[in-house]
Amino acid sequence: MAITREQDVVPFRNRVKELAIKIGMGLVNQTKLITAASELVRNMLRYAGHGEVRMEIISKGRETGIRLTFTDKGPGIADISLAMQDGYSTGKSLGLGLPGARRLVNEFDIKSEPGEGTTVTVLKWKNG
């Protein structure tokens, strides 16, 4: 799903919610996943202007979960460990976006190349 403007965020969150309901994820985990997704999609819009999100249902053994991959071709993040610290922001936000999103999901992976763009992958297990 392409995200090009702020108004795309609401339908995107709804899509994530539909997927979460489809695999029977409970309300608290749904809310955590959607909140994390909302933080990441805002980062994408703010720093890269636009980007894409891939949504997948994945299974490992008896576990089912949702994986979201956020890809943008923005300026990238020069210092990822700094960006992952609570309260650090180059914009004027609270600096909770990335570290907060990481706390809300089970797996979190970020790859960024200055000048090339950023890819963030998050995974939330149904019962995680």
Added chain:
Amino acid sequence: MDKIPILRMGQFLLVTIQIDLYDRLALNLETDLVSMVHKTGARGVLIDISAVSIVDSFMGRILGNIASMTRILDAETVVVGMQPAVAITLIELGLSLTGVHTALDVERGMALLETKLGPMDLMADEDDNSE
């Protein structure tokens, strides 16, 4: 352009957010509310978020801003109706909504505002049909 309606109830303003907000809409609400407090001289603001399914850091910041801005204009803000899943998520996200009063529902929020402002103010405004 969508707009969140702001209702006036005596000395209070009541906002019921019934749709999921995107950032621009939340920012507009912040501006509208602060101007409404100024225009009406309201002493309290109640924001009902019972229909809101997620509060992320941006929305949390807006709620905090509204509380601080209205306080400067001599009005208290109470956020009511937060879903349990939203509360759990907010804390894990790392947001404590410092400076924002909260209450379980509109009724309790109203009671909280009344105790904060003193019952006198409210009665003065609704005195016309007393015995």
